[in-house]
Amino acid sequence: MVFFPKHPSTDSILEKCLGGERIEPSEALTLYKEADFLKVMEVSRRVRNRKVSSKxxxxxxxxxxxxxxxxxxxxxxxxxxxxxxxxxxxxxxxxQIIDKMSKASEQGADQVFLQGGVDENLPFDYYLEVLSRIKSEIGRHIHIRAFSPVELLHMESSSGMSLKKVLQNLKEAGMDSVPGAGAEILVERMRQILSPKKASTSEWIRVMESCHEEGLFGSANIVFGSEETPEEIIEHLSLVRGLQDRTGGFLSFIPWTFQKQTKKFYVRDVPSTEYLKVLGICRLFLDNIDHLETSLMVIGKGVGSLALHGGADDISSVVLEENVLKSYGIKSEQKARDFIYESGFHPLRRNLLYETDCYLMEGEGRDGKTEVL
Ligand code: SF4
Known part of the structure; x- marks a missing residue:
C-alpha cells in the first residue's frame, strides 16, 4: 500500500522531472489530480526526447x-x-498454429504473440511442441512472445514443476519474451472486481520477476477506465517501477483503457485529456523504462498521434490478427509508416526487443535520417 501525503505545486514536480529527478508516488498523484494535461504532455515530450530520438x-x-x-x-x-x-x-x-504463422510470415511478420485462455485440457507438452515447431518449421528468426502470468501459473500448477523449471523449459523450446498482459490494475481491491480467480498482485509480480531472472524480458501495462481510483493507478505504477528497479526486465510500458465487452463490467468514458495525462505521467514516473507505447488498437489514430507528441515513442504494432479486442489498429506496414510520417516522425521498424538495426533500410540511420555514405 502506497502512502500519499499532500503535495503543493504541480509546477515544482514537473521541474523535478525536467531536472532528471525521480518523483514520488504522492507527486505523481498530484499531477494526476491537479496538473494541466498540456503541461504534463509538454514535459513528458521533453523527457521522451532525452531517452530516444526526437525524430x-x-x-x-x-x-x-x-x-x-x-x-x-x-x-x-x-x-x-x-x-x-x-x-x-x-x-x-x-x-493450425504453424499454418497461421506461415501465412503471417509471408506477410512480413517475424514476431508472434501466443495468447490463450487458461485451458486445462492442454498438457504442458503442447506448449513446448508449439514453440519448438514454430522455430524449426517457420524459422529461428521468429521472435516468440508468449503466455501471460495467469497462463504461466496454470502451467506451474498443472505440470507439477517449479515456475523456474517451467520457464526454463519454455525458453529452451523457443519462447523469447513475455507480454505485460493480465496486469490490468495491480491492486487487490480492483482485482477482486475484475477477476478474483486471476493471478493476484503478488503472483503477477512473482511470475514477472521470475521471467526476468530467466532472461525472458518484455513489456508491462496498465488498463484503466473502470472503478479504479487515481491512488490505485499510481499504486500500480509504483509496483511496476519497483520491480523494474530490481530486474530491468521491462523494455516498454503501455497504458490501455478498458473497452466495454460485457454487461458484467463497468467501463467509464475516459476523456482523451485524461488518457494523455496518464500517458504523460507514465513517462515521467517510470523513469527506469525507456519506451512508452500508445495503443492505436484501443484509442485510435487521432489521440494516438497526439500521444506521440506527449511522451510515447512507439505505436504498439501492426497486428495481423486480434480476437480479444475490438480493434482500431493499423493493419499493414505501409499504413503504419504513413501514420507515423503524418504525425511528424520518421518510422523505424523494430522487433519485440526494441532492436531496429536489423530492419534499417539502405542508407537509413537509427535517428531516422538518411546517412551520408
Ligand atoms: S482475460 Fe481472463 S477470462 Fe479472458 S481469457 Fe484471459 S484469463 Fe481467461
Whole structure:
C-alpha cells in the first residue's frame, strides 16, 4: 500500500522531472489530480526526447495467435473466453498454429504473440511442441512472445514443476519474451472486481520477476477506465517501477483503457485529456523504462498521434490478427509508416526487443535520417 501525503505545486514536480529527478508516488498523484494535461504532455515530450530520438517513432509487425479460447478464470471484462462446456470454443492444434504463422510470415511478420485462455485440457507438452515447431518449421528468426502470468501459473500448477523449471523449459523450446498482459490494475481491491480467480498482485509480480531472472524480458501495462481510483493507478505504477528497479526486465510500458465487452463490467468514458495525462505521467514516473507505447488498437489514430507528441515513442504494432479486442489498429506496414510520417516522425521498424538495426533500410540511420555514405 502506497502512502500519499499532500503535495503543493504541480509546477515544482514537473521541474523535478525536467531536472532528471525521480518523483514520488504522492507527486505523481498530484499531477494526476491537479496538473494541466498540456503541461504534463509538454514535459513528458521533453523527457521522451532525452531517452530516444526526437525524430523517430517505432512500430513492429506481429501475428497474434489465440491458441485456445477455453478458460476458467471468468474475468468480468472478458468476452473472448468460452467455458469448457461450450461448443463455440476454439483450440488450435500445433499444425493450425504453424499454418497461421506461415501465412503471417509471408506477410512480413517475424514476431508472434501466443495468447490463450487458461485451458486445462492442454498438457504442458503442447506448449513446448508449439514453440519448438514454430522455430524449426517457420524459422529461428521468429521472435516468440508468449503466455501471460495467469497462463504461466496454470502451467506451474498443472505440470507439477517449479515456475523456474517451467520457464526454463519454455525458453529452451523457443519462447523469447513475455507480454505485460493480465496486469490490468495491480491492486487487490480492483482485482477482486475484475477477476478474483486471476493471478493476484503478488503472483503477477512473482511470475514477472521470475521471467526476468530467466532472461525472458518484455513489456508491462496498465488498463484503466473502470472503478479504479487515481491512488490505485499510481499504486500500480509504483509496483511496476519497483520491480523494474530490481530486474530491468521491462523494455516498454503501455497504458490501455478498458473497452466495454460485457454487461458484467463497468467501463467509464475516459476523456482523451485524461488518457494523455496518464500517458504523460507514465513517462515521467517510470523513469527506469525507456519506451512508452500508445495503443492505436484501443484509442485510435487521432489521440494516438497526439500521444506521440506527449511522451510515447512507439505505436504498439501492426497486428495481423486480434480476437480479444475490438480493434482500431493499423493493419499493414505501409499504413503504419504513413501514420507515423503524418504525425511528424520518421518510422523505424523494430522487433519485440526494441532492436531496429536489423530492419534499417539502405542508407537509413537509427535517428531516422538518411546517412551520408
Ligand atoms: S482475460 Fe484471459 S484469463 Fe481472463 S477470462 Fe479472458 S481469457 Fe481467461
Amino acid at each position: 523517430t517513432v517505432t512500430y513492429t509487425i506481429f501475428q497474434i495467435v489465440n491458441y485456445s479460447t477455453f478458460c476458467n478464470i471468468d474475468c468480468s471484462f472478458c468476452s473472448f473466453y468460452e467455458p469448457y462446456s461450450s461448443e463455440k470454443g476454439i483450440r488450435l492444434s500445433p499444425e
